[in-house]
Amino acid sequence: MSVLLSELDQGVLTLTLNRPEAINAFNTAMLQGLAQTMRDAAENPEVRVVVVRGAGRGFCSGQDLREFEGKTISYKAHLKNYAGAIAGIATLDKPVIAAVHGAAAGAGLSLALACDLRIAASDAVLTTGFSRIALIPDAGMSYHLPRIVGQAKAFELMALSPRLNAEQALELGLVNRVVGIESFAEEVHKLALELAQGPTRTFGLIKQALRESATSSLEEMLDVEAELQDIAGLTEDHKEGVAAFYEKRAPRFSGR
Numbered sequence: 001m002s003v004l005l006s007e008l009d010q011g012v013l014t015l016t017l018n019r020p021e022a023i024n025a026f027n028t029a030m031l032q033g034l035a036q037t038m039r040d041a042a043e044n045p046e047v048r049v050v051v052v053r054g055a056g057r058g059f060c061s062g063q064d065l066r067e068f069e070g071k072t073i074s075y076k077a078h079l080k081n082y083a084g085a086i087a088g089i090a091t092l093d094k095p096v097i098a099a100v101h102g103a104a105a106g107a108g109l110s111l112a113l114a115c116d117l118r119i120a121a122s123d124a125v126l127t128t129g130f131s132r133i134a135l136i137p138d139a140g141m142s143y144h145l146p147r148i149v150g151q152a153k154a155f156e157l158m159a160l161s162p163r164l165n166a167e168q169a170l171e172l173g174l175v176n177r178v179v180g181i182e183s184f185a186e187e188v189h190k191l192a193l194e195l196a197q198g199p200t201r202t203f204g205l206i207k208q209a210l211r212e213s214a215t216s217s218l219e220e221m222l223d224v225e226a227e228l229q230d231i232a233g234l235t236e237d238h239k240e241g242v243a244a245f246y247e248k249r250a251p252r253f254s255g256r
C-alpha cells in the first residue's frame, strides 16, 4: 500500500498520508511523494484545490523517529526532502487545505502551517513537539508559526511544546475553523468544492501576493499588487465575474 494516496474528483485532489500505524509519520518516500505530487498538481489544470489529510486516527506525527534508528544520517541533507514538500505547497498556485483530525505534531504541524487553510476536527491536538526531543522547529515552522501567532507566542509554543486542543488552536489563529468530528469529512469536502469552483488563477495570485508581502515594504507591495492585478484582470474568470455581476447571477468560474 502506498504511503501517499491521491484521488482527484470534481477539481479536488485529496492526498492522504497513509501510515496510520505511526500516526502518518513522515518517511522519505512520503516526503518525496508529496513534493512530486505538488509539481504534478501545478501542471494539471484539472486540479483546482488540494486537500491534505491523514489516514486513521490522526493527521501526522512528524518525522518517523524510527526511520533512522541505528543509522548516522545528516539531518541537514534529509531536510531537503522536507523543503521540496513544504515549498511545493507554499508555492503551488492553487489553494491547499490541511484537514487536521487527531494529532498534528512536529513536522506534521509544520505541514499544516504551510497550507493555506487549516480545518480542525474537534478532536485535533496540535503540538510543535520538536523541543521535547531537543530539536529546533523545522520544515518551515520557524517561518510560518511566528507569522500566524507572533514572535512571543511562537517562542512559547516552540520552547514548551504544549498540546493544544482544537479550541485553543482556533483562539490562537492556528486553525481557521473547528468542526465536529462527525461532520468533519463533509465540511472539508464542502469547503474544497467551494474553492474548486472559484477563480483558481486569482487564488494563485493571492498566494503570490501574500508570499511577497512577507518580505516587502508597503511601496513594494503596491507595485506587486499592480503587476498581479494586471494578470488577474486578463483572466476569463475576471470577465465572467463582471458579466455575472451585470446579469445579477452567480459566476461560473472555469479556473482560467
Ligand SMILES: CC(C)(COP(=O)(O)OP(=O)(O)OC[C@H]1O[C@@H](n2cnc3c(N)ncnc32)[C@H](O)[C@@H]1OP(=O)(O)O)[C@@H](O)C(=O)NCCC(=O)NCCSC(=O)/C=C1/CC=CC=CO1
Pocket: 021, 022, 023, 025, 060, 061, 062, 063, 064, 065, 066, 075, 078, 079, 103, 104, 105, 106, 107, 108, 129, 130, 133, 135, 138
Ligand atoms: C502526540 C503524538 C503524535 C500522538 O500521541 P498518542 O495519540 O498518545 O499516540 P502514541 O501512542 O504516542 O502513538 C501511536 C503510535 O504511533 C507511533 N508514533 C507516533 N509518533 C511517531 C513518530 N514521530 N515516529 C514514529 N512512530 C511514531 C507510536 O510509537 C505508537 O506506535 P506503537 O504503539 O507501535 O508504539 C505522539 O505520538 C508524539 O508525540 N509523537 C512524536 C512526535 C515527534 O516527536 N515527532 C518528530 C518531531 S521531529 C520532526 O518532525 C522533523 C524532523 C526533521 C528532520 C530531521 C530529524 C528529525 O525531525
